[in-house]
Amino acid sequence: MQARIDKERYMISLKRNTKGEFVEAKGRRVQKKFIYQANQTEEFRLSRGKFEDFLSCARCFYLDRVCGLVSPGTPGWALNSLTDDLLKKEFDICRDQELPHRLFTKSGFEDIVPFKHVNMDRWRDSLRHGLEFRLEGTAILLTGGIDDLWFNQKTQEVIVLDYKSQASPYPVRTRAYLDGTYHQGYKRQLEFYAFLLTKMEFKVAAVGYFYVCNADKHASGFYGQMNFEETIVPYTLDTTWIPSKLDEMLAVLNGKKPPESNPACENCAYSRERLLTESKL
Numbered sequence: 001m002q003a004r005i006d007k008e009r010y011m012i013s014l015k016r017n018t019k020g021e022f023v024e025a026k027g028r029r030v031q032k033k034f035i036y037q038a039n040q041t042e043e044f045r046l047s048r049g050k051f052e053d054f055l056s057c058a059r060c061f062y063l064d065r066v067c068g069l070v071s072p073g074t075p076g077w078a079l080n081s082l083t084d085d086l087l088k089k090e091f092d093i094c095r096d097q098e099l100p101h102r103l104f105t106k107s108g109f110e111d112i113v114p115f116k117h118v119n120m121d122r123w124r125d126s127l128r129h130g131l132e133f134r135l136e137g138t139a140i141l142l143t144g145g146i147d148d149l150w151f152n153q154k155t156q157e158v159i160v161l162d163y164k165s166q167a168s169p170y171p172v173r174t175r176a177y178l179d180g181t182y183h184q185g186y187k188r189q190l191e192f193y194a195f196l197l198t199k200m201e202f203k204v205a206a207v208g209y210f211y212v213c214n215a216d217k218h219a220s221g222f223y224g225q226m227n228f229e230e231t232i233v234p235y236t237l238d239t240t241w242i243p244s245k246l247d248e249m250l251a252v253l254n255g256k257k258p259p260e261s262n263p264a265c266e267n268c269a270y271s272r273e274r275l276l277t278e279s280k281l
Contacts, residue, residue, distance in 0.1 A: 013072040029068040036065045038254045040139050047126070048144035048192045052185060054249045059261035059268060062252055071267060083165040083213055083228075084147055088124070091148055095120070107232050115149035115158055123149070131196040138250060144193050150209075157205040160193045160237070162186065165228075167215035172231040177212065186210065187235060195239040208237050 015025035029035055036044050046065075054061040063069045094101050095114035104112055122129045126145020133142045150159035164186065170176075177183060190208040197204045210233040215226050252259055261268035 013074070015073075027070055029070055034065075035068040036253050038066075038256075042139055043134075043141055044139050045141050045143055047130070048142075048189060051142070051192065051246075051249065052188065054252065055188070055245065057262040057265040057268060058248075058252050058259040060265060061249075062255070062258040066253060067258075080165045084163045087163050087211065087213075088148065103230060103232060111154040112150050112152050112159065115151040117149070120149070131193060131200065133196050133199040135246060135250070140250070140253075142196060142246075144196050146193055147211075149197075152205060155205070156203060158197055158202045159205045160190050160197065160208040161211055162190060162193075162208075163211045163213070165213045165215070167217055169217045171229065172212045172214050172233065174233050177210070177233050178235060190235060191237050191239050191242065194237045195242045198239070204237075206237060207234050209234055 015023050017023045033044075050061065050065065053064065060071070064071065091101060091114045095116050098113055098116060100109065100113055104110070117123075123131050123146050126143075130143040130145035134140070135142055146160070147163045148161055150161060151157070152159060178187065190210075194204045194208060212231045212233055213228040214231065215228050219227060
C-alpha cells in the first residue's frame with residue numbers, strides 16, 4: 001500500500017499564497033537563510049528531512065540547499081498529522097501526572113513514563129526549533145522535530161520514538177514492519193534523533209520505538225469513525241553510520257559543483273528528459 005501511496009502523491013503542483021490564491025511559482029528560494037554559501041560562518045539550519053534528502057540524492061540536495069532551487073510541493077498528510085496531535089495530547093496528560101501510558105503495562109514497560117522536560121514543546125516544533133546540535137567546526141545547526149520522548153526511570157535513559165499511522169489489512173509484526181522497503185527511512189529518522197540527543201548530552205536508550213496506529217480496513221463501514229490497532233514496535237538503534245555521512249554531506253555543501261545524481265532519482269530523471277524533450281520541440 002505504501003508504494004501505491006508514494007506514487008499517487010506526485011502530481012502537478014500549483015503555488016498558492018497563505019490565502020489559498022494562485023501566485024507565480026518562481027522555482028527559486030527567496031530567503032537567503034535557506035541557501036548555503038561554501039564555508040559560511042553564519043548559522044545555517046539543516047533539518048533531519050534535508051539530511052534524508054542528501055541520503056536519497058546528493059545532487060537534488062545540492063541544487064536545493066546551495067543553488068536555491070525549489071522542488072515541487074506535495075500534499076500534506078492531514079489525517080496522519082491529526083493522529084500525531086491527538087497522541088501528543090494523550091501522552092501529555094500522562095507526562096503532567098508522571099504516570100505510565102495505558103499501553104505501557106501491556107507492553108511490559110513498568111519503569112517507563114513520558115519524558116518530562118521544560119523544552120519538550122520546543123523539541124516538537126520542527127519548523128522553528130526541534131532538537132538542535134551545532135556540527136563541530138561548522139556553522140551548520142542540525143535539527144530534528146520529534147513526536148515524543150519517553151523516559152526509563154530505572155536506567156535514567158531517554159527513549160526516542162515516532163508515531164506512525166497507516167491503513168494495512170495485515171496486523172503489525174515487528175520484523176515485517178522493520179524490513180519494509182518504505183520503512184528504512186523511518187529507522188534512519190529514529191537514529192538521527194538519538195544521535196542529536198546524545199550530542200546534547202542526554203543518556204539515550206539503545207532501543208527506540210515506533211508507535212504504529214493501523215486503521216481497521218475490515219470494518220463493515222465508516223459510520224463516522226475509524227478504529228485503529230495500536231502496536232509498539234521496538235528497534236535497536238545504530239548511529240555509527242551518521243558521522244561519516246555528515247562529513248560527506250559537508251563536502252557536498254562546500255563543493256564547487258553538484259555531485260552525480262542517484263540513478264534511481266525520479267526528480268533528476270524528469271529534469272533530464274524534460275530538457276531533452278523541450279530542446280527537440
